[in-house]
Amino acid sequence: MTSFNGEFEHKIDQKGRIFVPRRFLEEIEEISERNHFHVVVNKADGCLVIYTASAFAAYIGSAVAKQKTAKGAQLLRRSLGANSRKIALDAQGRLLLPDELRARIELGRDAMIVGSLSYFEIWDRKMYLETALPAADDFFNTEAATFPNPDYVPEEGGL
Secondary structure, eight states, X not given: OOOBOOEEEEEOOTXXXXXXXXXXXXXXXXXXXXXXXXXXXXXXXXXXXXXXHHHHHHHHHHHHHTOSXXXXXXXXXXXXXXXXXXXXXXXXXXXXXXHHHXXXXXXOSEEEXXXXXXXXXXXXXXXIIIIIHHHHXXXXXXXXXXXXXXXXXXXXXXX
């Protein structure tokens, strides 16, 4: 299973291209998925979300299945259709991020690429470091005690 981990600081060039960390590309088990991705604008958080084709299909399937009405599914499909693009990796290992999607989240030249396990995100560096990372760290530090510990095995008959 693909698992994107880590943070990487990169520049977005004049044409809107950004290098994908080699570690991320090597993590994609299905070689045919290493060159084509889907980018989705996450306006609520202010980042671009990058999926492999199979992860994007799973995301859409799950999101549509959670809709309780046909109208909700239609609106979700329309929003995802309007706020996503298929993008390809070039020969140098860069993704061309569409201008209109970058503009929707005010993504500048200084960027952070952040692994989010089954996908990765591209953030404006300042927004990530000042807002998104502290919020994620606060959440983790507050909730970590409630996560199951795989090393814990309760004693039989014990409390």
